[in-house]
Amino acid sequence: xxxxxxxxxxxxxxxxxxxxxxxxxxxxxxxxxxxxxxxxxxxxxxxxxxxxxxxxxxxxxxxxxxxxxxxxxxxxxxxxxxxxxxxxxxxxxxxxxxxxxxxxxxxxxxxxxxxxxxxxxxxxxxxxxxxxxxxxxxxxxxxxxxxxxxxxxxxxxxxxxxxxxxxxxxxxxxxxxxxxxxxxxxxxxxxxxxxxxxxxxxxxxxxxxxxxxxxxxxxxxxxxxxxxxxxxxxxxxxxxxxxxxxxxxxxxxxxxxxxxxxxxxxxxxxxxxxxxxxxxxxxxxxxxxxxxxxxxxxxxxxxxxxxxxxxxxxxx
Amino acid sequence: xxxxxxxxxxxxxxxxxxxxxxxxxxxxxxxxxxxxxxxxxxxxxxxxxxxxxxxxxxxxxxxxxxxxxxxxxxxxxxxxxxxxxxxxxxxxxxxxxxxxxxxxxxxxxxxxxxxxxxxxxxxxxxxxxxxxxxxxxxxxxxxxxxxxxxxxxxxxxxxxxxxxxxxxxxxxxxxxxxxxxxxxxxxx
Numbered sequence: 001x002x003x004x005x006x007x008x009x010x011x012x013x014x015x016x017x018x019x020x021x022x023x024x025x026x027x028x029x030x031x032x033x034x035x036x037x038x039x040x041x042x043x044x045x046x047x048x049x050x051x052x053x054x055x056x057x058x059x060x061x062x063x064x065x066x067x068x069x070x071x072x073x074x075x076x077x078x079x080x081x082x083x084x085x086x087x088x089x090x091x092x093x094x095x096x097x098x099x100x101x102x103x104x105x106x107x108x109x110x111x112x113x114x115x116x117x118x119x120x121x122x123x124x125x126x127x128x129x130x131x132x133x134x135x136x137x138x139x140x141x142x143x144x145x146x147x148x149x150x151x152x153x154x155x156x157x158x159x160x161x162x163x164x165x166x167x168x169x170x171x172x173x174x175x176x177x178x179x180x181x182x183x184x185x186x187x188x189x190x191x192x193x194x195x196x197x198x199x200x201x202x203x204x205x206x207x208x209x210x211x212x213x214x215x216x217x218x219x220x221x222x223x224x225x226x227x228x229x230x231x232x233x234x235x236x237x238x239x240x241x242x243x244x245x246x247x248x249x250x251x252x253x254x255x256x257x258x259x260x261x262x263x264x265x266x267x268x269x270x271x272x273x274x275x276x277x278x279x280x281x282x283x284x285x286x287x288x289x290x291x292x293x294x295x296x297x298x299x300x301x302x303x304x305x306x307x308x309x310x311x312x313x314x315x316x
Numbered sequence: 317x318x319x320x321x322x323x324x325x326x327x328x329x330x331x332x333x334x335x336x337x338x339x340x341x342x343x344x345x346x347x348x349x350x351x352x353x354x355x356x357x358x359x360x361x362x363x364x365x366x367x368x369x370x371x372x373x374x375x376x377x378x379x380x381x382x383x384x385x386x387x388x389x390x391x392x393x394x395x396x397x398x399x400x401x402x403x404x405x406x407x408x409x410x411x412x413x414x415x416x417x418x419x420x421x422x423x424x425x426x427x428x429x430x431x432x433x434x435x436x437x438x439x440x441x442x443x444x445x446x447x448x449x450x451x452x453x454x455x456x457x458x459x460x461x462x463x464x465x466x467x468x469x470x471x472x473x474x475x476x477x478x479x480x481x482x483x484x485x486x487x488x489x490x491x492x493x494x495x496x497x498x499x500x501x502x503x504x
Contacts, residue, residue, distance in 0.1 A: 011482030018456065018481070020463050045496050046485050052435045053442060053457045053488075055349035058358070063344040067337055070366050077370055 008032045013046055102145070110144030116156070120243050125150075128163035129170065132244040143168065157189040159244045177223055180205045186215070187240045194224035198235050206230060248286040248294070255280045255298070259315070266291040270313045277304060277315060325381045328372070336376075340369055343386070346458055347393050353439045354397040355404075356432075364400055368392040383469060387451040390458065394443050434495045441491040445484055452480040 008029065015021040016029040033043045110126045116133035123131050127143050127150055137156025143149075147168070152160075154174040162170045162181045170181035174190040179197055186199040197206050198220040205214050206221050213221055213230045220235040238249040239261055248265075250258055256278040259270050268291060272278050280302055286294050295306050295313070307314040327335035344365060351361035368389065372379065380388070442453060451470060455461045456477075461469070463477045470477075489496075 009482060010486045011478045014481040014485050015463075015478060018463075020478075042489075045489050045493070048434075048496060049438055049485060049488050049492065050457065052438045053453075054460075055346050055353065055458050057345050057349050058352065059345075061345065061348060061358075061362070063341050066344050066348075066362060066365075067340055069362070070340065070369055073366055073370060074373060077374060081374065 010046075013043055014050075017043070017047055017050055106144035106146055110147070111140075111142050113140040114138060122244075125152075127165065127168070127170075130161040132159040134158065134243045154188060154190070157187070157243070159185070159187050159241065161185050175223075175225070177206060177208050180207070189240070192225070194222060194227070196220060196222050196240075198240050200241070246288065250282045250284050250286075252281040252283050254278060255282055255302070255315075258282060258298075262291065262294065268313060269311055270295075270315065272315045274304075274316055277302065321385055322381045322383055325379050325385055328376050329379050329381070331376065336369075336373055343389055347389060350390060350439075350458060351393050351397050353435060354394065355400055356436075360400060361397075364393060364396045367396050383471060384451065386459065386469075387454065390454050434492065437492050437495055438488060441488050442484075444491075445487060449480045449484045449487070452477055453484040456481060 012021065012025060012029060016026055021029065029043070033040045105126075112123075112126060114121060114123045114131075114133065115138040116135055118135055120135060121133045123133065123139070125131060125141050125143070127141075129150075131139055131141075131152075133139065134157035137154070137158055139155075139158060140153045142151045150165070150168050150170045152170065152172040154172050160170075160172070160181070162185075172179040172181070172188055174188055175195050177190070177195045177197075179186075179188055181202075181204060185201045186197060186204050189196045189198075197204060197215060199215040199217055201217045203214055203216050205212060206223075207213075208223060208227070208230065210228050211230045213232045215221060215232055218235055219232050221230050221232045223230060238245075238251065239253055239257060242248045242261055242265060248258070248261065256272060259272060262268060263270055282298070282301060284297065284301075286297070289297075298304070298315075299306050305316045307316065321339070324335045324339055328339065347365045347368070348361050351364045352358065355361055355364070371392075379385075442450060442457075445453060452466055452472075455466045455469060456463075463474050463481075466472075466477050467474045
């Protein structure tokens with residue numbers, strides 16, 4: 001500022017302009033301003049700023065009407081808040097419901113036991129896989145989100161079409177053998193004599209307590225009770241699938257194998273009397289024929305005889 | 317004065333609509349005028365004040381009873397106004413500019429524009445003041461409060477009010493000095 005006016009500062013100028021200064025202070029400011037054009041300019045600048053920073057109140061606006069307009073808006077807002085509130089709870093309920101459904105599906109809904117009894121049964125499993133059970137067979141299935149595997153216990157015979165899920169191996173336990181599926185179609189059969197696994201497509205891993213083999217399409221493994229090593233072999237023919245295709249497909253199949261299947265299918269008791277007949281290969285396909293018709297075809301083919309005895313049919 | 321206001325805020329917090337209405341009626345005109353200095357649109361200025369009060373009512377449980385309610389109101393209106401301008405700018409930058417120029421198509425066009433611009437700039441500069449400075453300055457200018465009243469309201473000494481006012485003027489002058497020179501030339 002100026003040597004002569006050491007106590008003049010911006011604070012005092014503001015006080016002066018706002019009418020807060022005392023009489024002596026005011027006189028001092030006025031003297032200071034008139035002593036120098038720069039001083040005057042500074043004071044005028046401040047005055048201009050103070051004048052222009054006042055709010056220009058618009059007196060044409062009625063605040064009561066403005067309040068009415070505000071209240072109308074608040075009412076709308078309230079409705080939309082209620083709407084949001086309802087929406088939020090609907091979302092919460094939906095989440096709880098889906099979580100419950102998820103738990104139910106994976107804990108309760110993913111367990112299944114089926115016994116085929118006297119008929120062939122086609123069963124869709126909870127994971128989307130399909131199991132076709134031969135007569136007198138049963139399976140139980142345990143899977144779902146909370147299990148690391150899809151575990152199947154099988155008694156008897158079944159054909160599986162397994163839906164792909166790499167994170168959950170499909171494992172079939174039968175006798176003391178475990179079949180782990182890598183996504184494929186295959187047949188598993190077990191009885192007192194042993195277990196047979198035949199693969200139609202894809203890859204199947206078969207293991208018992210000591211050994212394991214990988215089977216690819218067209219291969220099979222036969223495991224008898226207490227056998228240690230597993231040896232795979234080429235599968236001849238497609239006879240094994242008669243119970244879900246309803247066809248007997250023989251492709252150079254030994255007669256003895258066909259007879260075993262016929263006995264199963266028709267609950268008959270066919271016996272091959274002459275041992276030399278057992279290995280005779282037969283290549284044909286039967287569809288829906290009766291046992292008698294089939295036997296007729298066999299006798300025609302090999303020129304052999306059939307004896308229908310009581311509870312036993314003999315091939316000579 | 318301010319302590320009465322603090323009492324009103326307490327009532328608003330507990331859901332008293334009458335207290336809310338009272339506060340609205342008391343501040344509406346100055347808040348409206350403040351919004352108008354920034355956005356220059358009467359109807360939209362009211363909408364901006366409405367927005368602020370709707371938020372105050374719906375979130376009343378978050379209000380603070382600290383005596384800075386008025387500053388809080390100005391701050392809210394200011395932010396809301398800037399927000400509005402941002403959207404407006406995106407909507408049609410050119411239109412506003414063009415309309416402004418055409419509207420003032422008269423003899424003293426330049427003086428009017430500069431005067432409006434000066435006011436705009438001053439208010440922009442005010443909003444950029446340090447918080448304490450701004451609170452004091454706004455109470456003095458927007459609400460025409462005396463130094464003593466400001467000191468009581470903000471619970472500070474008169475000396476501090478004087479200091480803050482001087483500081484505010486100094487800062488504002490530096491920020492709008494170019495405009496002041498221009499006005500000086502035009503009015504000569």
